[in-house]
Amino acid sequence: MKIKVDRQLLLTQLSYISKAIPTKTPLPVLTGIKFVVAEEGLYLTTSDSDITINTFLPLEVNDTQVIQIDSVGSIIIPGKYFIEIIKKLNGDNIEISTFEGNYVTIKCGRSEYTLNGFDVTQYPNIELIKHDNPIHLEKQLLKTIIRQTVFSTANSENRPVLTGVNFRYDADELMCVATDSFRLSKKLVPLNKLHEPFNIVIPGRSLIELSKILDDSHESVDVYLANNQILFQIGNISFQSRLLDGIYPETKEFVPTTFGIEIKANYHELYNAFDRAALIARDQVSNVVKLNILPEEGKLLITANSPEVGKVEEEVQVEMISGGELRIACSALFIIDALKAINNSDVIMSFNGDMRPFILRDQYDETTIQLIVPVRME
Amino acid sequence: MKIKVDRQLLLTQLSYISKAIPTKTPLPVLTGIKFVVAEEGLYLTTSDSDITINTFLPLEVNDTQVIQIDSVGSIIIPGKYFIEIIKKLNGDNIEISTFEGNYVTIKCGRSEYTLNGFDVTQYPNIELIKHDNPIHLEKQLLKTIIRQTVFSTANSENRPVLTGVNFRYDADELMCVATDSFRLSKKLVPLNKLHEPFNIVIPGRSLIELSKILDDSHESVDVYLANNQILFQIGNISFQSRLLDGIYPETKEFVPTTFGIEIKANYHELYNAFDRAALIARDQVSNVVKLNILPEEGKLLITANSPEVGKVEEEVQVEMISGGELRIACSALFIIDALKAINNSDVIMSFNGDMRPFILRDQYDETTIQLIVPVRME
Numbered sequence: 001m002k003i004k005v006d007r008q009l010l011l012t013q014l015s016y017i018s019k020a021i022p023t024k025t026p027l028p029v030l031t032g033i034k035f036v037v038a039e040e041g042l043y044l045t046t047s048d049s050d051i052t053i054n055t056f057l058p059l060e061v062n063d064t065q066v067i068q069i070d071s072v073g074s075i076i077i078p079g080k081y082f083i084e085i086i087k088k089l090n091g092d093n094i095e096i097s098t099f100e101g102n103y104v105t106i107k108c109g110r111s112e113y114t115l116n117g118f119d120v121t122q123y124p125n126i127e128l129i130k131h132d133n134p135i136h137l138e139k140q141l142l143k144t145i146i147r148q149t150v151f152s153t154a155n156s157e158n159r160p161v162l163t164g165v166n167f168r169y170d171a172d173e174l175m176c177v178a179t180d181s182f183r184l185s186k187k188l189v190p191l192n193k194l195h196e197p198f199n200i201v202i203p204g205r206s207l208i209e210l211s212k213i214l215d216d217s218h219e220s221v222d223v224y225l226a227n228n229q230i231l232f233q234i235g236n237i238s239f240q241s242r243l244l245d246g247i248y249p250e251t252k253e254f255v256p257t258t259f260g261i262e263i264k265a266n267y268h269e270l271y272n273a274f275d276r277a278a279l280i281a282r283d284q285v286s287n288v289v290k291l292n293i294l295p296e297e298g299k300l301l302i303t304a305n306s307p308e309v310g311k312v313e314e315e316v317q318v319e320m321i322s323g324g325e326l327r328i329a330c331s332a333l334f335i336i337d338a339l340k341a342i343n344n345s346d347v348i349m350s351f352n353g354d355m356r357p358f359i360l361r362d363q364y365d366e367t368t369i370q371l372i373v374p375v376r377m378e
Numbered sequence: 379m380k381i382k383v384d385r386q387l388l389l390t391q392l393s394y395i396s397k398a399i400p401t402k403t404p405l406p407v408l409t410g411i412k413f414v415v416a417e418e419g420l421y422l423t424t425s426d427s428d429i430t431i432n433t434f435l436p437l438e439v440n441d442t443q444v445i446q447i448d449s450v451g452s453i454i455i456p457g458k459y460f461i462e463i464i465k466k467l468n469g470d471n472i473e474i475s476t477f478e479g480n481y482v483t484i485k486c487g488r489s490e491y492t493l494n495g496f497d498v499t500q501y502p503n504i505e506l507i508k509h510d511n512p513i514h515l516e517k518q519l520l521k522t523i524i525r526q527t528v529f530s531t532a533n534s535e536n537r538p539v540l541t542g543v544n545f546r547y548d549a550d551e552l553m554c555v556a557t558d559s560f561r562l563s564k565k566l567v568p569l570n571k572l573h574e575p576f577n578i579v580i581p582g583r584s585l586i587e588l589s590k591i592l593d594d595s596h597e598s599v600d601v602y603l604a605n606n607q608i609l610f611q612i613g614n615i616s617f618q619s620r621l622l623d624g625i626y627p628e629t630k631e632f633v634p635t636t637f638g639i640e641i642k643a644n645y646h647e648l649y650n651a652f653d654r655a656a657l658i659a660r661d662q663v664s665n666v667v668k669l670n671i672l673p674e675e676g677k678l679l680i681t682a683n684s685p686e687v688g689k690v691e692e693e694v695q696v697e698m699i700s701g702g703e704l705r706i707a708c709s710a711l712f713i714i715d716a717l718k719a720i721n722n723s724d725v726i727m728s729f730n731g732d733m734r735p736f737i738l739r740d741q742y743d744e745t746t747i748q749l750i751v752p753v754r755m756e
Contacts, residue, residue, distance in 0.1 A: 081657065081687055088654050103688070110695075111654055115688035276466045276489055279459065309459055310481070310493035317488075 001037050001073025002097035005057070006066040007086065007108070010094065013044050013055045014083050016237050019209040021079040022048035029122045032076035035096075035104075036120070042067055045126070046079060051206050052126045053213075054238040070097075076118035077104050085113055128238050129231050134222035135169075135195050139234065142221055143214040145176050146207045148187050148341040148368055153204035154180035161246035164201035168248075171197075177251055178204070183334050184251060184357075184371040185341065198225060201248050206241035213237060255371055256357065259350035261323030263293060263300060264363060265316055267347050271339045273302050273314035278332040280304040280312045288375055289332040293351075295321045304332065319346065328354045330374045335360070338370035379415050379451025380475035383435070384444040385464065385486070388472065391422050391433045392461050394615050397587040399457040400426035407500045410454035413474075413482075414498070420445055423504070424457060429584050430504045431591075432616040448475075454496035455482050463491055506616050507607050512600035513547075513573050517612065520599055521592040523554050524585045526565050526719040526746055531582035532558035539624035542579035546626075549575075555629055556582070561712050562629060562735075562749040563719065576603060579626050584619035591615060633749055634735065637728035639701030641671060641678060642741060643694055645725050649717045651680050651692035656710040658682040658690045666753055667710040671729075673699045682710065697724065706732045708752045713738070716748035 014033075022030055025048065034045035041058040059067045075098045086094065089108040097105050098117070106113040146165075154162035165178045174189040210232060214221070222233040231240040274289065281287045281304035292301040298321060302314040328351065338360045339347065346363040354377060360370045392411075400408055403426065412423035419436040437445045453476045464472065467486040476482050476495070484491040524543075532540035543556045552567040588610060592599070600611040609618040652667065659665045659682035670679040676699060680692040706729065716738045717725065724741040732755060738748045 078687060084657050085654070088650070088657065090650055110693040111651070111690070112692075113658070113688060113690045116686070272466070272468055273489070276463070279462050279466065280491070308494070309456060310491060312489070312491045314490075315488040 001075060002070035003037050004068040004093050004095050005042065007089065007092055007094050009057060009061065009066050011086055013057055014086060016055050016213055017044050017046040017053045018083055019212060020046040020048050020051040020053040029076055029118045031079055032118055033079045033082060034120065034123050035077050036074040037069060037072045039072060047126055050203060050242050051209060052240045054128060056236040073098055074120040075102060075104050076120055076123050078115055081115060128240055129224050129226040129229050131224055131226060134224050136220045137223055138218050139214045139221055140216050140218055141189065143211055143216065145187055145189065146211045149176050149178040149185040150204050150207050151337050151341065152178040152180060152183050152185040161201055161244050161248055164203045164244040165207055166201050166248040168199045169195060169197055179251060182373050184254065186255065186369050188367040200225065200230065201244040202230060203241060203244055210239050213239060255369065256352055259352055261293060261326050261351040262348060263318045264320035264346055264348050265300060265318045267342065267345050269316050270347055273316050274332055274335050274339065277302045277304045277312050277314050278336060280306050280309055281332040283309050286375060287331045287333045288329050290327065290329045293321065293326040295325060326351055326354065327377060328358065328374045329377045330372050334372045338372060341370060379453060380448035381415050382446040382471050382473050383420065385467065385470055385472050387435060387439065387444050389464055391435055392464060394433050394591055395422050395424040395431045396461055397590060398424040398426050398429040398431040407454055407496045409457055410496055411457045411460060412498065412501050413455050414452040415447060415450045417450060425504055428581060428620050429587060430618045432506065434614040451476055452498040453480060453482050454498055454501050456493055459493060506618055507602050507604040507609050509602055509604060512602050514598045515601055516596050517592045517599055518594050518596055519567065521589055521594065523565055523567065524589045527554050527556040527563040528582050528585050529715050529719065530556040530558060530561050530563040539579055539622050539626055542581045542622040543585055544579050544626040546577045547573060547575055557629060560751050562632065564633065564747050566745040578603065578608065579622040580608060581619060581622055588617050591617060633747065634730055637730055639671060639704050639729040640726060641696045642698035642724055642726050643678060643696045645720065645723050647694050648725055651694050652710055652713050652717065655680045655682045655690050655692050656714060658684050658687055659710040661687050664753060665709045665711045666707050668705065668707045671699065671704040673703060704729055704732065705755060706736065706752045707755045708750050712750045716750060719748060
């Protein structure tokens with residue numbers, strides 16, 4: 001195997017596949033990049049067992065030759081070293097060749113590296129599950145779904161299924177739900193009849209890594225489902241993740257649809273007030289802040305108290321209040337996470353008393369809700 | 379005590395004094411900021427026992443009132459919380475007042491914090507050692523001295539005196555030396571007869587923190603020495619550090635002055651070549667690279683070899699070579715640190731055989747040298 005390849009384009013490919021190089025693995029060959037030179041171009045693959053990423057760089061990009069092939073072939077190259085070397089080399093083109101005994105030589109300008117590789121036969125055979133009937137999703141929409149839900153997945157492995165986001169499609173609607181049982185994020189996406197119904201759980205970490213590859217464009221991502229795997233095809237990038245086993249809990253009855261008390265407030269005022277209150281609240285185990293809705297004064301009071309540090313009181317003028325006075329306590333960090341996922345000018349908060357879950361949402365978006373379970377008032 | 383103070387100016391003062399707030403201390407009161415409101419303005423003090431920083435903000439800055447005093451007084455305010463709160467508050471002016479029981483209230487816009495403070499009598503009395511006969515040093519020069527020497531101080535406490543930089547003044551020259559006994563940095567500064575001779579060791583960490591406060595201007599810093607302490611007066615900032623006990627070793631005979639082999643090479647080519655070789659070298663315990671000077675070819679070859687990862691060869695065309703061929707081995711990281719401290723277009727490297735220390739220096743600056751002890755070739 002011997003090729004010359006454009007350094008910048010190679011770096012772009014490496015930035016995609018780097019996300020599936022494991023730092024620790026019982027299978028050392030997985031710390032490598034599967035580097036395959038074929039007649040039509042360069043294929044790179046990495047896998048940490050959960051996620052597999054594959055990219056393809058053709059010989060020509062925008063009518064410019066970017067790869068010159070002397071001979072085809074394949075090898076596993078140590079991933080971390082290879083990426084750092086390609087970053088630091090100084091030149092537009094890099095020559096990469098293999099020689100007997102699984103060595104790979106990287107030449108550029110007056111630099112020459114020889115790395116110990118692995119034979120390609122040692123790399124596990126990971127099949128990509130492409131078939132004829134993908135679901136089409138906009139990149140931007142997929143990225144938004146992830147941003148608005150994934151932070152509510154559970155960190156602990158107590159109930160593994162809760163570490164993922166539930167994607168459930170039926171008839172003409174895709175419902176995406178994440179919950180760690182203390183809060184819940186839910187997004188409904190209207191979708192034309194596109195696929196057989198499905199009900200899957202995608203690991204949160206896979207979605208976070210996928211999100212880093214997605215830009216905000218409206219281009220389409222092709223999504224394939226099979227064999228307990230999901231494959232996202234984004235241009236020349238294939239991103240495949242295993243799905244989580246287990247039945248995702250029904251959450252419908254958990255999410256209230258009618259509310260006794262509602263307020264509307266400016267996004268930035270609300271965010272900054274909770275952010276400042278969190279400075280004191282975070283000294284407490286569950287970051288507790290107290291909310292006090294005062295309809296007569298048109299105010300939301302936010303207070304936090306730490307016996308060790310001190311206390312804080314923040315006052316937010318609300319734009320609309322319906323219902324009576326309310327005192328309720330919850331985690332300041334949950335509210336901040338929920339507000340980050342909203343990111344609009346006005347926020348509606350809807351309550352049903354001090355011991356019932358409450359909801360935050362964008363005033364213009366009824367399809368996305370952020371639910372938080374309150375804690376008992378002292 | 380009750381004042382209103384300009385938020386931006388207060389933040390600037392806090393950025394200076396934050397450098398002496400300890401994260402861990404057996405004396406909890408030291409995690410606080412000594413906040414003293416006097417008729418003439420605001421004094422802030424922090425101390426981690428080694429370093430004490432004191433700033434003064436007058437009532438007026440550039441003819442604009444920046445502090446409005448309702449009543450004078452003093453308190454110790456929890457440092458970390460206070461700084462984060464002042465950063466996050468939203469408004470130009472902040473009201474700070476104390477009330478009975480060592481509480482301090484911070485008000486700004488619709489935010490109000492109350493923090494638990496300490497009585498000012500609990501704060502250790504740290505005397506600043508100003509007197510009538512300071513040494514004047516340019517800020518920029520002091521910053522350069524620190525940058526070019528401090529990285530060679532020892533990290534380990536085996537010989538505590540080596541964790542500092544030796545400042546020795548005699549007649550008309552200031553000599554600054556740092557060494558961890560594997561490498562040595564030395565800078566000579568011509569200074570007019572300004573002071574009695576001195577020979578002190580300033581802790582490396584103190585110099586690193588001091589450096590963050592110094593800008594690159596030519597303004598003067600007043601330096602005071604007394605009672606095993608050193609005080610740097612930078613405008614309204616007093617930065618005091620304890621000195622290290624013990625006799626700093628004589629290093630004169632350690633530094634060669636004549637050399638058998640010299641090369642001159644472009645700074646960036648040299649830096650990048652060693653930086654790339656370090657990728658492989660750092661896999662070895664002492665980051666060993668081998669240098670091979672080839673006078674007939676006008677080349678410096680740099681190689682590194684890691685049985686696990688692979689090998690690298692870098693070739694640097696040198697601009698001047700005198701003397702014969704040489705093969706020598708040393709730490710790639712020591713060379714990179716030394717080059718960072720040079721930062722000029724051309725570098726001179728001077729050798730006396732493969733087992734003798736060698737020197738790197740800026741071609742235009744004979745007063746600053748970076749010495750490195752080689753390791754035995756395999």
